[in-house]
Amino acid sequence: MINKGNELKLQLVNPGILERYIKALSPWFCGAFISSLIIGLWFAIFNSPPDYLQGETVRIMYVHVPSAWMALFIYSSMAVASIIGLIYGHLVAFIYAKSVAPIGAVFTLICLVTGSLWGKPMWGTWWVWDARLTSMFILLFIYLGFIIVSKSFNDPVKGDKISSIFAIIGFINIPIIKFSVDIWTTLHQPATISKLDTPSIHIDMLIPLLVMFASFIFLFLYIFSIRFFSELNLRRYVAYTLSSK
């Protein structure tokens, strides 16, 4: 007997059925992204106060911080998908990891560039090699390495396995990025939102930050849905050409 929960689970690991679900959700992701981006930008640019020290420069944070969170979140989800893929052999786990990697890489790049633009007027330097900045820079290269490894095999099954192992090794960098500001002395400031006591950010600044974060999540889901279709079709094409030989 298969109960309802198991049935859904079976459908979600079936690429064809999952494709239908994602196809139905994809336009909603796009709509949610655009509307939350408009609200988020309106809050961030017009309806939030300047900072007592940084002045108007604080507005860079509303892009910088969500993209940093996305970069860490996407890589962590890739590592989890890779572990699931290696243990259970689900194709969708491998397809997920492969299709979200470039999105994570771009968020990492956005985070580095906006951070640098903020650093010049605030710290007095574009870039320093402190633990937080360096580990984030390494994350960009881990993303690029994963993309290169995942594309360099003609046999997709072999490529999936090797790139998954690569993703698991790279995951070690994620806690290093997160805790770098606590373990070592850095120029970068420590965490604001995830402090154990109350976050030391004013509510008027927290709202635009969270709306922008939500908007970035929907952007991620929308791009993922597009990349998921193309990756799935690529697999179908490879399977078709292999079988017709």
Place this chain on the structure above:
Amino acid sequence: MIKRKKRIYLISLFFITIATSIYLILWALRDNIVFFYSPSEIQQKIRLKEIDEMSKLRLGGMVKESSIEQFNDGSINFIITDFDREMVVFYKGIIPDLFKEQQGVIAEGSINNEGMFIANSILAKHDENYMPPEVQDTLKKDYGDK
């Protein structure tokens, strides 16, 4: 099922091995990964003769209240404190916007023979607090000037 369990063990073992080696590398390099030293650490290093006038280093801490002295030629003198020990810093050059009293600061340079820190560049360190100016004013009113 057996095969799956074996794979779980293999992946965990693999991950733990790599994580341990990375941990050991970072532990060995911990003195180089830190971005700056506090005045206490630098004074201890001077005592232990680990550093001399030739060593390039970064000193970080808080700018002590009303310790900034400005001279006519554009150079400044100020005190960096970690609320235990403090060091006098001499600097000539462009000062970042966030450089203020009772704010974090990092000075790059070296010590001279009188134990003074001669900085080549100054970086302002921002803290993790974000608030509008009005809130800062109320905080000052309620709790006094820190």
